[in-house]
Amino acid sequence: MEKKLYIETYGCQMNIADSDVIASVLSGTGHRLVKDPGEAGLILINTCSVRENAEQRVLNRLKQLRHLKKKNPGLIVGLAGCMAERLREKLFDTEDLIDIVAGPDSYRDLPSLVAEAASGKKAMNVQLSRCETYSDILPHSGHDGISAFISITRGCNNMCSYCIVPYVRGAERSRNPESILGEARMHFESGFREVTLLGQNVDSYKWVSGNETIEFHALIAAVAGIDPRLRVRFTTSHPKDLSEELLKTMAEQNNICKHIHLPVQSGSSRILRLMNREYTREDYMSRIEAIRRIIPECSVSTDIISGFCTETDEDHRETLSLMEWAGFDFAFMFRYSERPGTRAARKLRDDVPEEVKTKRLNEIISLQNSLSLRSKKNDLGKIHEVLVEGYSKRSKEDLTGRTSQNKVVVFPGDYRKRGDYVNVLIEKYTSATLKGRII
C-alpha cells in the first residue's frame, strides 16, 4: 500500500538538502511525498535550533497540526534535525503529538523509527556520528528543477561561542568527492542548471585518499568542470579559511558564481574574540581586499549579530563602519539570542538589554538597506547573464532569475525560457530586485 509522507523544512539550506535525504531513505519503504499534510500518514518536521524563535515557530506549527491527529489517530508525527537533537526526549513531554525524534545523523534509521511509532511506541535516535555523510544516498525530490543543493560537509569544528551547531550536528566530516561529483552530474543530466555546495564551513572541506588530498578549491573546480552550462555556488565560507586558491579558481572558471557569503558577525575585534571567531576586524578586511583584488566583480554578503554579550556602543559603531567599508551587497541580520549549552551561555552574560539590541539591529538594517540599494544601483545599464528560474512572484507576465552575483532580476519573457541563460539589460532597481529586459 502506498504510504504518504509530508515533510516541512525549517532553517538553512543544509536542512533542505537533508529533507531530500529523508525522502530518499523513506522512499525505500514505499513512502511517497505529498504536498498537503492533511493527506499524509507520516508528517516529519525538519527543524532548526539556531535561534529561539526558530524553535518557537516549530512548536506553533505543531499546534496547528494537532487537528489532523484527531481526524486520523494513526497519523505519525516526527521531529527531525537540530531541535530534535537539542531537546531529545524532552520533546515527548512538551508535545504529546510527537511520535518520533530523529537527530541529523539518524536518518538511515527512520524506517525502523517509523515502524516503532506505528506500533504505538515513542521512537528516538539522536546518536551523532563521526563519519555519517549520507554520501551514497541520492536525493529523492528535486526542488524547482533548476537549482539543487548538495551537502559536501556535515557538522562543524569551529566552536563559535554563540553557536549551537557543533553540539547538534557534531564534528566536521567531508564527503567523498566522487559521490559529490556523481550527484552534481545526475542533477545536470536531469535538467538542473545550478548546484549549491553546502557546508557549515565549505572552505575547510578536505578529503584524504592515499597520498592525495582534495581541498575545496579542487573540488569546486571539478564540479564546475562537469559542464560550462552548470552554475556552481557554495555556502558558507569562514573568513579564517577562505583561501587565495579558491578565489583564483573562482576567477578562472566562468561558471563558478561570483558571490561569496562571508559572515562577519561583528566589526569589533574584541567581540569577535569573545565569539571565538578566530579572526580580527583587520583579518576580515584583508579577506575582502583579496576578493576585490582577485575577483573585482564578486558580490559579498554577510551575517551580523547585534547585541552580543558585553557589546558596547563603540563595538556597535565598529560594526557599522565595517559594513560601510565593505559595502555588503546583502546581509542576514539578527539580534543575539542565547542558546542553552553554548559556550557563551555558560561563560558570558547576555547583558545587552533587549531594547538596545533592537535599536542597534534597526540601525544595522537601515544601513544595509542603503548599501543594498547602492549595490543594485551600480548594476544600472549593465548586461547580466541570468539563469531563468520561472515566473516572478508578482506576475505571470514576468520571469525571474539570478545573476552570477546572486542578485534577483525580474524581466518580461516566455516561461519556456525556464532553465535557459539570457542576457538582461538592467534598467531599474529597488534594494531587493533588479529589473530589466532581455536583449
Ligand code: SF4
Ligand atoms: S562556523 Fe561557527 S557559527 Fe558557523 S556553524 Fe560553525 S560554530 Fe556555528
